[in-house]
Amino acid sequence: MDVKEILSHCDHTLLAQTATWEQIRALCDDGMRYGTASVCIPPCYVKPAKEYVGGRLAVCTVIGFPNGYQTTAVKAFEAAEAIREGADEIDMVIHLGMVKEGRFDKVLEEIRTLRAVCGSRVLKVIIETCLLTQEEKETLCRIVTQAKADYIKTSTGFSTGGATFEDVALMRRLSGPEVKVKAAGGISSLEDAKRFLELGADRLGTSRIVKAVKAMENKQ
Numbered sequence: 001m002d003v004k005e006i007l008s009h010c011d012h013t014l015l016a017q018t019a020t021w022e023q024i025r026a027l028c029d030d031g032m033r034y035g036t037a038s039v040c041i042p043p044c045y046v047k048p049a050k051e052y053v054g055g056r057l058a059v060c061t062v063i064g065f066p067n068g069y070q071t072t073a074v075k076a077f078e079a080a081e082a083i084r085e086g087a088d089e090i091d092m093v094i095h096l097g098m099v100k101e102g103r104f105d106k107v108l109e110e111i112r113t114l115r116a117v118c119g120s121r122v123l124k125v126i127i128e129t130c131l132l133t134q135e136e137k138e139t140l141c142r143i144v145t146q147a148k149a150d151y152i153k154t155s156t157g158f159s160t161g162g163a164t165f166e167d168v169a170l171m172r173r174l175s176g177p178e179v180k181v182k183a184a185g186g187i188s189s190l191e192d193a194k195r196f197l198e199l200g201a202d203r204l205g206t207s208r209i210v211k212a213v214k215a216m217e218n219k220q
Contacts, residue, residue, distance in 0.1 A: 003213055004035065006193050011060055011089075011182070011205045013040040015157070024049055030210050031057045037203060038089055043082050050086030060089035060122075063114070066158035068093030068128070072110045079117045089122040090114065091182075091205075093156060096128060099136055104143055111147035124151035124182055124203075130161030137167065138174055145176035151203065155185035162186030165199055172200030188212075 012031045014023060024045045031039045031053075038058035041049055050059050061082045064075045079090050092114050098106045115123055125147070127140045144152040152175050154163040162185020171181045183196040184205025193209050 001194050001197065003190065003216075006190060006197065006204075006209065007034045007036055007213065009197055009202060009204055010036045010193070010209050011038045011040040011184075011203055012036040012210055013157075013184075013205050013207045015040065015042060015062060015065070019045070021045060021048060025052060027207075028053050028057060034210050034213060036210065040089075040091065040205060043078065043085075043087075046082050046087050047085040058088040059086060060091060060124075061087045062091045062093070062126075062156075064093040064095075065091075065126075066093060066156040068095050068126070069097060072113050075110070076113055076117050079114055083118065083121060087121065089124065090118050091124040091126055091153060093126045093128065094140070096131055099132065099140065104139055107140070108143050108147055111144065111149055115148055122150045124153045125149045126153045126156055126184075128156060128159055129154045129164070129167045130159050130185075137170060141171055141174035145179050149179060151180045151182045153182035153184055153203075153205065155183075155205075157185035157205065159185075163196065163201075165195060168196055168199045168201050 014027045024041050027039050038060040040060040043061045046061050063078045064070045125144045152171050163183035168183050180202035182203035183201040187204055187206040188208045190212055193204055
């Protein structure tokens with residue numbers, strides 16, 4: 001697996017609270033230059049980013065981020081607004097309180113609501129694996145599959161941990177074949193990126209892989 005292929009699976013990401021338009025524009029430049037799958041950016045920058053890339057790069061944004069405890073109606077509005085402004089992909093955070101209460105019917109209902117709002121756009125569901133028990137992870141693989149989301153995603157990168165090899169392998173094994181896996185949070189090297197892809201991830205949410213490739217270029 002070469003570097004170009006790894007980059008093609010990366011959602012090149014900048015979600016820091018302090019992110020500026022200048023930084024987002026630079027992120028888009030890198031995404032286009034290195035052929036990443038998308039840029040994943042805050043909702044407020046979707047419209048200018050979409051206009052800036054001019055169809056040369058997919059624009060992804062986050063909904064209910066990072067805690068997931070907004071109401072379903074608010075998440076649906078956020079997603080609809082992002083789509084109106086040009087988002088190609090939506091990464092939503094589930095309501096973890098509902099998971100802890102065992103209200104998986106409500107979790108399923110919410111994901112289905114966002115699925116309907118997204119229509120043909122890509123929907124990724126962030127389950128925040130670092131806060132879940134093994135049983136909860138297993139159940140959510142089935143719930144996300146039932147809801148017909150496009151991806152199940154490990155992490156926001158804003159909690160107590162990120163993607164692990166074990167979690168990605170579990171999610172690939174227990175999610176339906178039509179559901180892809182996105183690993184995110186703490187992916188810092190090309191070696192780790194390659195390993196996540198070999199374990200069954202289809203997307204990697206990271207800001208560091210492009211930086212690693214740039215560092216390699218600077219050494220040449």
